[in-house]
Amino acid sequence: MPEKIDTLITHAHLFTMQGEGVGYIPDGAVAIQGSRICAIGPTSELKTxxxxxxxxxxxxxxxxPGxxxxxxxxxxxxxxxxxxxxSNWMQAALAPYARHVTPSAALAGTRLNILEAIKAGTTTMGDFSKPYPGWAEAFEGAGVRARLTPTINALPTGGMAGLKIGELYPLDPEVGQQAIDTAIAFIHDWHGAAKGRITTMLGPQAPDMISRDQLLQVKRLAEKENLMLHMHVAQGDREINQMLKRFDQxxxxxxKELGxxxxxxxxxxxxxATDEEAALIARSGARMALCSGSIGIIDGIVPPAYAFREAGGLVALGSDQAAGNNCNNIFNEMKLTALFNKIKARDPEVMPAWEVLRMATIEGAQAIGLGDQIGSLEAGKEADLILVDLSAPNLTPVLETPIRTIVPNLVYGGSGQEVKTVLVAGEIILRDGKAQKIDEAEICSTAQSEAEKVAQRVAVDPIHKNMALLTAMKKGQM
Incomplete structure (x- = not known):
């Protein structure tokens, strides 16, 4: 007698990400019971x-895999x-807006980003934010998997808005301690919530934004709570300038000195980071989150991910923030990662399509500490997976011999709009391109309304007159 299960996906071009490559199974099938995959294999076998x-x-x-x-x-x-x-996106462009983003506006942004990401096939989201009402609940309600990191810094109220570029940040230990306490309380409330879909990390925002003593305190807490640390590292010349001024390093x-x-x-x-510094970090066992689109736009730099990987390090892909990157779409990140690194190396063989697809799936899962649960399609793992319509004009034709073209077309031709169905923990959260657990129209309408309110507050704040993009706009260039 056939075994009864919840869901059987059949007749797929199946990419399991098992082994060293993409684990392709033609006419493949996935059997799902509850939240987990119970079998994968040829359709003919699993249908029986x-x-x-x-x-x-x-x-x-x-x-x-999602x-x-x-x-x-x-x-x-x-x-x-x-x-x-x-030239300085954080202080000259984002900071005047950041000071006027209310909790309701932040929540509207989060809900919009979750919707955008789901529709482009993202099932696990590593968000980094100061907690605000509804933050974790937004991920829980949408049915996605989230790795949430409450931001920890010691910047005084108002952040960096109003500081002169290059000026040493004032750090307030009381603000830092309050952020640490808030993060620990959030973690105790949410780590392992939603049947394990919601997990957490500890997140010093960056080593230049918190004192040495408090950075060490966070490290000790992470060890005590058995949590990973999620931190911006060597994220720009602004950070390096601050580090040299404050610590002469x-x-x-x-x-390395701090352990x-x-x-x-x-x-x-x-x-x-230099290639040598990237290799040092990789050899230590630390993992890298690479945000090619964001860093390309806001810094004009290709980070040393190739050197990091060559030193044996794990690299995950991230989309960073839509204020500067403009989209949160891992299809975009896969393509830009491959292209930027080929161009930087002047070598078309660097970062082939199959490698960046692994960075977006199994290697990304391993990098964030969830490789035993997600990232590949295999029995016992969580049923987080996506169906991508290969009949879309930009992914057609589909060839399997003598060269299989599906993976390069997904990476170099895919936009994310071809994602048809998304499952997380065995539950369909996107069916035929439509979100199943959240209201798309309401989310977009609320985000528009909240964004307009933020813009109105910025417009009457004198600090906005120093924003770098105002000149371009007044010239009719944008």
């Missing part, structure tokens, strides 16, 4: 073994597009 409550015919579709966005700042979606094409050397370089650390960006 199982009787499913729902059969999803994936003919003409690629079936992949994509992983290791590093996001979802609240900034409410001010999408205000901080690009400038570059970031990697400083973190921060180990497999507990997810190091984000490494924008200003």
């Amino acid at each position: 073994r199982f009787e499913a409550n729902e059969i999803i015919d994936a003919s003409g579709c690629a079936v992949l 994509l992983i966005d290791a590093h996001m700042h979802t609240s900034w979606a409410v001010v999408r597009g205000v901080a690009q094409d400038v 570059r970031t990697p050397e400083y973190l 921060y370089l180990d497999d507990q650390l997810l190091a984000v960006h490494l924008t200003e």
Whole structure:
């Protein structure tokens, strides 16, 4: 007698990500019971073994593990597009908006970003934010998997708005301690919530934004709570300038001295790290979150991910923030990661499509500490997967011999709009391109309304007159 299960996905171009490559199975099938995968294999075999409550015919579709966005700042979606094409995006473009983003505006941005990411096939989201009402609940309600990091810094109220570029940040230990206490309380409330879909990390925002003593305190807490650390590292010349002024050390050397370089650390960006520093961090066991689109736009730099990987390090992909990157879409990050690194190396063989697809799936999962649960399609793992319509004009034709073209077309031709169906923990949260658990129209309408309110507050704040993009706008250039 066939075994009864919840869902059977059949007739797929199946990419399991098992082994060293993409683990392709032609005419493949996935059997799901509850939140987990119970079998994968040829459709003919699994149709005989199982009787499913729902059969999803994936003919003409690629079936992949759900994509992983290791590093996001979802609240900034409410001010999408205000901080690009400038030399100091944080202080000269984002900061005047940041001081006017209310908790309701932040929540509207998060909900918009979650919707955007789901529709482009992202099932796991590594968000980094100061907690505000409804933050974790937004991920829980949308049905996605989230790795949430409450921001810890010691910047005084108002952040960096109003500071002169290059001026040493004032750090307030009371603010830092309050942020640490808030983060620990959030973690105790949410780590392991939603049947394990919501997990947490500890997140010093960056080593230049918190004192040495408090950075060490956070490290000790992470060890006590058995949590990973999620931190911006060597994220720009602004940070390196602050580190040299405050500690007379570059970031990697400083973190090594503090004992921060180990497999507990997810190091984000490494924008200003040299190849030698990237290799040092990789060999320590620390992992890297690479945000190619964001860093390309806001810094004009290709971070040393190739050197990091060559030294044996794990690299995950992230989309960062929509204020500067303009989108939170891992298809975009896969393509830009491959292209930027080929161009930087002047070598078309660097970062082939299959490698960046692994960075968006199994290697990304391993980098954020969830490789035993997600990132590949195999029995016993969580049923987080996506169906991508290969009949879309930009992914057609589909060739399997003598060269299989599906993976390069997904990476170099895919936009995310071809994602048809998304499952997280065995539950369909996107069906035929429509979100199943959240109201798309309401989310977009609320985000528009909240964004307009933020813009109105910025417009009457005198600090906005120093924003770099105002000149371009007044000239009619944007």
